[in-house]
Amino acid sequence: MQDISTKCTQQYKYFCFILSKQKTYYKNINLNFTRMDSFSLEMDFEPSPMTPRSLAAMTPRSLARRRLFPNVDNKKQKVEQSGAGPRKNLQLEVMEPALNNDGPSLDTILVNYLDTLTQRVNYHLGYPVNIYYDHYASLAPLLQFHLNNCGDPFLQNTVDFHSKDFEVAVLDWFAKLWEIEKDQYWGYVTNGGTEGNLHGILLGRELLPDGILYASKDSHYSVFKAARMYRMDSETINTSVNGEMDYSDLRAKLIQNKDKPAIINVTIGTTFKGAIDDVDTILEILKECGYSQDRFYIHCDAALCGLMTPFINNMISFKKPIGSVTISGHKFLGCPMPCGVQITRKSYINNLSTNVEYIASVDATISGSRNGLTPIFLWYSLSAKGQIGLQKDVKRCLDNAKYLKDRLQKAGISVMLNELSIIVVLERPRDHEFVRRWQLSCVKDMAHVIVMPGITREMLDNFMSELVQQRKVWYQNGKTYPPCVGEDIGAQNCACSYHKIDYITP
Numbered sequence: 001m002q003d004i005s006t007k008c009t010q011q012y013k014y015f016c017f018i019l020s021k022q023k024t025y026y027k028n029i030n031l032n033f034t035r036m037d038s039f040s041l042e043m044d045f046e047p048s049p050m051t052p053r054s055l056a057a058m059t060p061r062s063l064a065r066r067r068l069f070p071n072v073d074n075k076k077q078k079v080e081q082s083g084a085g086p087r088k089n090l091q092l093e094v095m096e097p098a099l100n101n102d103g104p105s106l107d108t109i110l111v112n113y114l115d116t117l118t119q120r121v122n123y124h125l126g127y128p129v130n131i132y133y134d135h136y137a138s139l140a141p142l143l144q145f146h147l148n149n150c151g152d153p154f155l156q157n158t159v160d161f162h163s164k165d166f167e168v169a170v171l172d173w174f175a176k177l178w179e180i181e182k183d184q185y186w187g188y189v190t191n192g193g194t195e196g197n198l199h200g201i202l203l204g205r206e207l208l209p210d211g212i213l214y215a216s217k218d219s220h221y222s223v224f225k226a227a228r229m230y231r232m233d234s235e236t237i238n239t240s241v242n243g244e245m246d247y248s249d250l251r252a253k254l255i256q257n258k259d260k261p262a263i264i265n266v267t268i269g270t271t272f273k274g275a276i277d278d279v280d281t282i283l284e285i286l287k288e289c290g291y292s293q294d295r296f297y298i299h300c301d302a303a304l305c306g307l308m309t310p311f312i313n314n315m316i317s318f319k320k321p322i323g324s325v326t327i328s329g330h331k332f333l334g335c336p337m338p339c340g341v342q343i344t345r346k347s348y349i350n351n352l353s354t355n356v357e358y359i360a361s362v363d364a365t366i367s368g369s370r371n372g373l374t375p376i377f378l379w380y381s382l383s384a385k386g387q388i389g390l391q392k393d394v395k396r397c398l399d400n401a402k403y404l405k406d407r408l409q410k411a412g413i414s415v416m417l418n419e420l421s422i423i424v425v426l427e428r429p430r431d432h433e434f435v436r437r438w439q440l441s442c443v444k445d446m447a448h449v450i451v452m453p454g455i456t457r458e459m460l461d462n463f464m465s466e467l468v469q470q471r472k473v474w475y476q477n478g479k480t481y482p483p484c485v486g487e488d489i490g491a492q493n494c495a496c497s498y499h500k501i502d503y504i505t506p
């Protein structure tokens, strides 16, 4: 073992520091430096159980403080930001190195920024991002390289700086999960769920050029964006109070437009209420309305739940006549960069593929350059967690969501939780500051908490006690009342003064 502090570049010092931090988490790490710029690494890949708390101990903040930005003078230049409050706009401008800047140094700005992010993580309840992962530490050295997977993942590049081998491994894993044979599917790692939807709906339109797009009004906005981009005729389908597609409305609209093929967006976990459209019921309705398999295309938008439902029941399966499935990789699994996975049938893809001489490849993707890092992050997470790890995450999230729902109910607060969902919909907190502090998403008089893998009971307890306390202040004068959300989440779930149900257990 050589003295890394004197012989390595800053970059390697950083890497080594991260690895040394990991000694707490991995049984054994041996770093051997042979030359100044090369090393070998032995690591017993057996992570000790991770908890959000232990992960927090190796956050960028601690790295930043100690090594990453050694020149920073924290005491002098630190701008106070409280973790409990929304982060302030840093009002930045690009600095000119030749000029003497009076303000804080680059390092100081970054350290403060990392510091704020690290604190705000504990108040990240409203959006579906899994921010607890440990792969950034092991994978940080990859940031030295520009990895670009442009073109078809299954064709080799003329440049070596890609990660298509990792990409195909990830795609194979998802193909197996969603029950389609290796030689029957095509797919790629996208930039996120939106790109997957744009791709899936485009495939539908290319296969059925005069098809009408059917999507429920609770579908993600990217679905309607696709309809506008592709200038497709579309029908918005009503939803039930729980956010699920209203099948009688779908049936009526399919019958009305029987002369045109149907391209249906099925949402497996709606954005706001976490409702699951029932693929089997939709297939049944198509059949009853006289749509043969060559006259419909089904795209499944499973952005959040595509990695959850297979561990509960396999509703997503290419054994059914569906055309494509997409997920967001940064949601349930977690990844520092937005990403996603799109899988479709190989037989469909020729409709989109074009030969591109410049990249010596065939392209059927939406983007040009594609992030080569994200497939490695996905591959690493899937390999480290495995099916059993994911299954545990799903169970913990479902249990915690139920825990929060019960606590809200007992406190007499309007709340709804769909079956198989981790999205707890509640009355909109009255105070905007509260909404911002907890980074909640609100629609009408509703807000939601998404109980993602890193959300602990402690965080939920903190949220609850603050909410209960604040409500006493908001509604103390007897003139202002909690909103009525009976229409949006169902009268039985609404605890407003009109619908009041005695939730308090005896």
Ligand SMILES: Cc1ncc(COP(=O)(O)O)c(C=O)c1O
Residues within 6 Å of the ligand: 128, 191, 192, 193, 194, 195, 197, 219, 220, 222, 267, 269, 270, 271, 272, 301, 302, 303, 304, 328, 338, 339, 340
């Ligand atoms: C159901 C659904 N589809 C698509 C998306 C878009 O995913 P992304 O943000 O990865 O583009 C979301 C995002 O929340 C979503 O909830």
